[in-house]
Amino acid sequence: MTPLPRTLGLLGTGVIGGGWAARALHFGIDVVALDVDPGMQDWLRGAVENAQPALARLTCAPLPPPGRLHFTTRLEELAARADFIQENVPENLGLKQRLLAEVSRLSPPHVVIASSTSGLMPSDLQREMRAPGRFCVAHPFNPVYLLPLVELVAGKLTESATLDSAAAFFKHIGMHPLTVRREVPGHLTDRLQEALWREILHLVNDDVASTGELDDAIVYGPGLRWAAMGTNLIYHLAGGEGGMRHMLEQFGPALAWPWTKLEAPALTETLIDRMVEGTRAQAGGRSIRELERLRDHCLVAIQRALREFDIGAGATLRALEQRLERDAAARADGAEGSALRYETRVRPEWTEYNDHLRDYRYGQVFGDAMDALYRAVGVDEDYRRSGRMYYDVENHVRHLAEAKSGDDLCVTTRILAVDEKRLHVFQSMHRRRDQRLVATGEYLHLHVDRATAKAAPVDPRVRERLEALQSSQAAEPLPAGAGRRVGAR
Numbered sequence: 200m201t202p203l204p205r206t207l208g209l210l211g212t213g214v215i216g217g218g219w220a221a222r223a224l225h226f227g228i229d230v231v232a233l234d235v236d237p238g239m240q241d242w243l244r245g246a247v248e249n250a251q252p253a254l255a256r257l258t259c260a261p262l263p264p265p266g267r268l269h270f271t272t273r274l275e276e277l278a279a280r281a282d283f284i285q286e287n288v289p290e291n292l293g294l295k296q297r298l299l300a301e302v303s304r305l306s307p308p309h310v311v312i313a314s315s316t317s318g319l320m321p322s323d324l325q326r327e328m329r330a331p332g333r334f335c336v337a338h339p340f341n342p343v344y345l346l347p348l349v350e351l352v353a354g355k356l357t358e359s360a361t362l363d364s365a366a367a368f369f370k371h372i373g374m375h376p377l378t379v380r381r382e383v384p385g386h387l388t389d390r391l392q393e394a395l396w397r398e399i400l401h402l403v404n405d406d407v408a409s410t411g412e413l414d415d416a417i418v419y420g421p422g423l424r425w426a427a428m429g430t431n432l433i434y435h436l437a438g439g440e441g442g443m444r445h446m447l448e449q450f451g452p453a454l455a456w457p458w459t460k461l462e463a464p465a466l467t468e469t470l471i472d473r474m475v476e477g478t479r480a481q482a483g484g485r486s487i488r489e490l491e492r493l494r495d496h497c498l499v500a501i502q503r504a505l506r507e508f509d510i511g512a513g514a515t516l517r518a519l520e521q522r523l524e525r526d527a528a529a530r531a532d533g534a535e536g537s538a539l540r541y542e543t544r545v546r547p548e549w550t551e552y553n554d555h556l557r558d559y560r561y562g563q564v565f566g567d568a569m570d571a572l573y574r575a576v577g578v579d580e581d582y583r584r585s586g587r588m589y590y591d592v593e594n595h596v597r598h599l600a601e602a603k604s605g606d607d608l609c610v611t612t613r614i615l616a617v618d619e620k621r622l623h624v625f626q627s628m629h630r631r632r633d634q635r636l637v638a639t640g641e642y643l644h645l646h647v648d649r650a651t652a653k654a655a656p657v658d659p660r661v662r663e664r665l666e667a668l669q670s671s672q673a674a675e676p677l678p679a680g681a682g683r684r685v686g687a688r
């Protein structure tokens with residue numbers, strides 16, 4: 200497998216190019232962005248900035264330093280610097296063909312070139328290219344920085360290694376690549392969306408419902424289910440114990456009824472007015488930017504909720520977090536003391552009515568710092584799969600100052616004692632803005648084997664690493680407050 204790209208080249212920096220830039224930069228990939236319109240540089244930087252608040256809330260996993268953004272209008276410069284190129288110019292076959300052919304002549308033949316096209320055929324797009332085997336369609340969804348789906352479609356000349364490299368890169372930046380078995384106009388998702396869209400246009404055109412009523416028909420019902428399971432699995436459940444077979448027997452006859460009118464209606468002025476007026480009323484005076492922010496917060500919240508159940512886009516987020524944690528542990532490996540330091544930022548949803556971190560979130564932050572330490576000493580996902588792990592059996596937390604939404608926190612861990620089964624630590628949480636000590640936590644962790652549900656000796660290699668960390672702190676004085684109990688002085 201070729202090494203993962205470090206610099207993403209973007210051709211066209213509108214809505215989709217901007218979304219790709221925000222996602223790539225956030226996950227540590229440099230971006231060289233090109234647009235024919237030099238004025239797009241400011242727009243692009245604004246789009247990247249606008250995506251930040253939502254992206255920052257998506258995961259607490261340790262991120263690499265953000266990538267650097269460079270804007271150019273020179274194709275030669277993009278081709279010389281990028282080791283993966285994503286084209287996002289307007290949906291026009293001739294324009295895309297010309298640009299793809301030109302960039303393919305300038306960039307080294309092993310560099311993958313992908314197109315964000317919503318529905319054009321890859322075989323048509325790659326026709327004029329040099330080394331067309333390195334081309335594929337990689338169709339993302341707006342907003343690209345939050346939606347993980349990317350449809351990969353090969354053309355007649357695409358090599359299978361191209362799809363493999365593209366899938367590996369997209370996974371690396373937290374996406375879910377879905378390889379489409381063969382090229383069809385509209386790929387998969389736009390075919391599905393288009394069917395729904397045509398029904399909407401008919402229902403509005405026939406004056407059966409307003410745009411708002413049709414959105415309600417999705418938002419309060421199927422939309423909630425769709426985030427976790429697709430139509431097919433949902434319909435399998437609709438058949439009760441008989442599953443899909445019973446569902447088809449029961450609702451099969453409806454296929455012959457006039458429930459859909461997939462031929463699109465003509466876009467008359469009346470229909471256009473109804474669509475525009477309807478959605479304007481729904482927006483209720485809110486700007487596009489305001490609505491985008493609202494949408495983004497909802498998308499983050501949905502993905503974080505799905506993450507708890509390891510399903511759909513939540514499973515993709517979990518896989519990304521595990522990858523980020525592995526990479527952070529690898530970066531920290533050998534760096535003096537880094538396993539004993541953990542940094543995070545207080546998210547708005549961690550605070551209560553007075554904007555202070557909630558009580559139980561202190562335990563979460565101390566726990567996250569311990570998880571990072573555990574990973575660094577080898578108590579990771581694989582270790583836990585063997586049934587062994589540390590349990591927190593006793594703790595004492597002191598609250599000394601306030602932590603507010605947006606505060607950067609740093610937790611340092613002092614290893615007080617380690618033996619065959621026990622690990623005794625003292626953690627100090629400081630806020631970055633003034634280095635105030637916000638809280639301390641003293642914890643006793645017990646190493647347990649779940650098969651026997653009893654304390655059990657830790658793997659000697661883990662103990663060795665913990666002891667090495669403890670010795671590295673031996674010269675430091677005991678932290679004030681260590682060993683204190685609950686109670687009035």
Ligand SMILES: NC(=O)c1ccc[n+]([C@@H]2O[C@H](COP(=O)([O-])OP(=O)(O)OC[C@H]3O[C@@H](n4cnc5c(N)ncnc54)[C@H](O)[C@@H]3O)[C@@H](O)[C@H]2O)c1
Binds near residue numbers: 233234287315
């Ligand atoms: N908007 C969506 O929801 C969406 C979703 C998925 C895929 N797509 C696809 O992504 C592509 C881009 O869509 P968009 O919505 O970002 O369009 P857009 O109009 O917002 O952006 C296109 C950008 O390309 C630039 N451009 C035009 N000609 C160029 C050239 N020759 N060289 C360099 N830059 C050029 C324009 O200046 C503009 O900034 C299309 O193929 C579209 O089908 C769009």
